[in-house]
Amino acid sequence: MLGIDPGLTRCGIGVVDVASDRSATLVHVGVVRSDPTAAIETRLATIASGIRAVIDAHAPAVVAVERVFAQHNRQTVMGTAQASGIALLVAGERGLPAATHTPTEVKAAITGYGAADKRQVQAMVARILRLDEPPKPADAADALALALCHAWRRGPTVGTAAVATPAQRAWAEAERLARR
Amino acid sequence: MLGIDPGLTRCGIGVVDVASDRSATLVHVGVVRSDPTAAIETRLATIASGIRAVIDAHAPAVVAVERVFAQHNRQTVMGTAQASGIALLVAGERGLPAATHTPTEVKAAITGYGAADKRQVQAMVARILRLDEPPKPADAADALALALCHAWRRGPTVGTAAVATPAQRAWAEAERLARR
Structure with missing residues (x-):
């Protein structure tokens, strides 16, 4: 599962492997950066090529991209929307x-609370992936959260009884809370 | 000069050949459509492939894309922003x-009036390109206007004395008005 937190200057990319029992393992986490002083067409090409490299290296089955809204800072949001378009295009072109x-969906899926702050999401991502500390770089934790959120929402339901590890318990608890 | 009026359902593409004396000739006009019921990643791939086909066929030197703002309908504008990102990416990847x-810049460049309506822009595009009627499909006229606008803004200045054809006179007049 490949998650992408789209951005023009920093585009977070995370890959997780989610087993049928919903246990998740970190495969890759990173950020594709583009030079803010470069031309927009060059920046978008840099992002596309960075995403393609991760797809080629890890052959994900699905790509999950954060949905962008127009309500925030206009100039930034357009760049973010363009980067999200690039991420979706690259997925489409690779079939x-x-x-x-x-x-909000991501936060609710990961922490059980749609208005959770960044640190809470990072902490839960670390828990779910059984990491000793939040994944670095911090920006990329959102991409992992997105990948986990997608796996979660589409994956098979696992009964609480079958959940064994602390990560799986945390996940089941978060899911329970998110469904309230 | 390749102009792109980005859109998810209809993406206008126009190619004009602009001589050093600023006389302009229609090379290509068309619309890349994507199926509104298809997945977004498929739609963006369709648009990318349509733009690439026009670039391959006509080898433009520059790509001009309409700038998208977030002030309008949110859902539509995000699709438009994504399509504009695809257009810029394809340009970047082709070098x-x-x-x-x-x-507003396009309207001012073409008609001399930044708040000109669609029909006025279409009529001026037809004039500048010495066409008997506005280019079809109507949506693609915006792409041609964009290509002309870009050629205009970057091209060498031609003195009014050197302007001979009605189209060139119309252009010079529009330029004069736009600079008021």
């Missing part, structure tokens, strides 16, 4: 299905 | 410089 999730 | 212009 991969793509999905989009809102930040 | 072509890209430029963006606002609708």
